[in-house]
Amino acid sequence: MQPERVPPLPARMGLACYKCFKEDGVRLSRCSGCHRISYCSSDCQKIDWKMHKPMCKAISSIEKSNPIAAMTLFFSLPSEPTTDLNVLHNNTEAHGSNILGFCERSLQRQATIPERNLVGWEPRCMVCTRTDQLIRMEAVKNGETLDNSKRLIPCPQCNLSFCCSPAHWDAARALHHGPCEDAHDGLSHCEMNREVRADIKFADVMVDAMQDAGGQFRWASERIKPAWVSLNGLSWEGEFGEEMRRSVGVPNERPMGPWIRAASDTLTMAMTILYGLEKLNEDGGWTRKHTLTVHILGATMKEIGGAMVFEEILHRLPEVKTLKLVLCGPEMPGGHVPRTIALDTCPECTPRGRKRIHEHVADTYHGFVQNKGSKFEKPDLCIAFNSGASQESRQTWPATFKILAERKIPALFTAFNREEAEGEAALLRTAGAKLHPALGPAKNPWGSIQVIPEPNKVYGFYAGNGWLAGGFK
Incomplete structure (x- = not known):
């Protein structure tokens, strides 16, 4: 019997069903509690609820009833978009560490690998590091009405990188479409993201074909x-x-x-x-x-x-x-x-x-x-x-x-x-x-x-x- 798979990258990012991992040809709905993951049906959500419930409540508690967390998370956000990778990565690592710390205190235990993955691969704006959660928290703070426009905008080509506004996409475009140091053959960050998506789909096909x-x-x-x-x-x-x-x-x-x-x-x-x-x-x-x-x-x-x-x-x-x-x-x-x-x-x-x-x-x-x-x-x-x-x-x-x-x-x-x-x-x-x-x-x-x-x-x-x-x- 194969062990249960750790949700792949698209599922961690809310781009595929968190239970069955389907992405194409399904209508996804965000979890109404944490807004972090998505499901393709109420059946998948019900089956997964026992596993997801502790982390769901931990994540949503930050947004709903933790003013100290809010102050900590907003403190390091840059006021203007930047492509300084040291600044961006320091911000995201600090943000991820803070979120994980808040969640583990709420859980009263260490997070599991799938729970840690939800924090590590949370979508963020490429040039200011805002997440969907931070965008919602800012909107509430400013007395704005929450709707689907208060959400990160994915790159239409790779769907794995995000910005919080069209202006920030203008600032991120050169970084995202220029040659990437971690790439091969001179590919851009966007092109590498597309390879990642292709590799994930390939791996999904191979799961059943390569059981041995x-x-x-x-x-x-x-x-x-x-x-x-x-x-x-x-x-x-x-x-x-x-x-x-x-x-x-x-x-x-x-x-x-x-x-x-x-x-x-x-x-x-x-x-x-x-x-x-x-x-x-x-x-x-x-x-x-x-x-x-x-x-x-x-x-x-x-x-x-x-x-x-x-x-x-x-x-x-x-x-x-x-x-x-x-x-x-x-x-x-x-x-x-x-x-x-x-x-x-x-x-x-x-x-x-x-x-x-x-x-x-x-x-x-x-x-x-x-x-x-x-x-x-x-x-x-x-x-x-x-x-x-x-x-x-x-x-x-x-x-x-x-x-x-x-x-x-x-x-x-x-x-x-x-x-x-x-x-x-x-x-x-x-x-x-x-x-x-x-x-x-x-x-x-x-x-x-x-x-x-x-x-x-x-x-x-x-x-x-x-x-x-x-x-x-």
């Missing part, structure tokens, strides 16, 4: 390259587009974008490993090793669930006979003693005697190294995908950084966005690591191109392995 893979589309190439080819200057589309089209049967007239972006979300792990190995090694000796060993730090169920994509490493390194991955992290199943698992290889690799071996270790990496003692063997690469070391996981990583730097173990760390990458790079330098100039902090050319709009911000996106935080040896 947890409802997520995963794909790996079956061809074996005749020799190692440098990844410099290559692209997701160029490397995988045509083979994927043939593999999944997409007609020539249809774009491959959603398929490639979805596949990149897991394939990024294998491609980033290869990119890091290429940059950290001056010669090609690593491409001809009998056994290539990679340690994945802070590993979780994502690496276990996406195990098939790591065979891409063998497929690009035809002279390597065995790929050994050690998946090490406190969240891994099992115990401190490594649990060895021999995985199948593809029909082309098996007759050639090629092997994939995974070891699962439920421990921190510094704990793993210390427990191994004199038996520890330096891997070809240690990699941590989206470690969160500079934000969520500050306590567990410093000892690992230190042991990697002191023992000169080849390592690469990735991050979701620039802010995390720069913060992590500073921590690595503090631990004594000398970062390779090509490995961060910088955008990762083999990061996932399936992006997600940043929560508590009006502009920008994040992606799995989207940035390289730092590599060293």
